[in-house]
Amino acid sequence: MPSVFLFLGAFSAFLGVACGAFGAHGLKAVISPELLAVYQTGVNYQMWHALGLVAIGLLRQQCPGSKLLIWSGWLMFVGILIFSGSLYLLAVLDEKALGIVTPFGGICFLVAWLLLALSALKKPQPGTSATSKKHSRYH
Template identity: 40%
Template sequence: MFKNIIITCFLGLSAVILGAFGAHTLKEILTAEQLLSFETAVRYQMYHAIVLLFVNIFEGFSAKQKNVISIMFFMGVLFFSGSIYLIQLTSITSKSIWFVTPLGGFFFIIGWVSMMVIFIKKYFNK
């Protein structure tokens, strides 16, 4: 569990650093559309870092459930936000890695569905 929290803290920390980098440095380099895309990646990363803190300290989840949700969100950040960072900060084009961003979104969806199913099961098994 502590491994998940450490990774979560790194995701939150790097989201703050990347957000500041985008706001103060990239606004001079990227177009408004590119900057908006970069900000979306930062925002999704931070949202999921916050949710991961909840997931990993919530006592209503088993260790296995925490790991499944954490892995889905970690993969979501890696593929969704990571691919956007690569596209905006390098010469890699979205055409060359078109499938990576939606794959990250799919991991986010699986993580959220996993959490929802756990809560539904808890609600109906009262």
């Protein structure tokens, strides 16, 4: 079964490494140290949340029907786009007005982690785990 969140997490990590290398080697001599720090913050948050997406992808294999995990995954991905994306653009374009968008990505991150935490507290329903679905074919 393909996992969209596992893919998005791995691809986001790939892009995070690429953006980090670009910042360290391509932007270091071009933008100010303050803007480079802003850019690096975007890279750091992208990498951590890419790992979060990978975790959600793996957890969905155990609980494929979990709406909390689905919402958590999409919010985490949107958070990467908004939070890290706005910081990348802010740093490269030196456009401070883009900073107004960044907190919306942060809110997406917060809600995503909260939903992930809530999903950990929720008791799995019979027939919702990958193993019980596999098992039910034989019984």
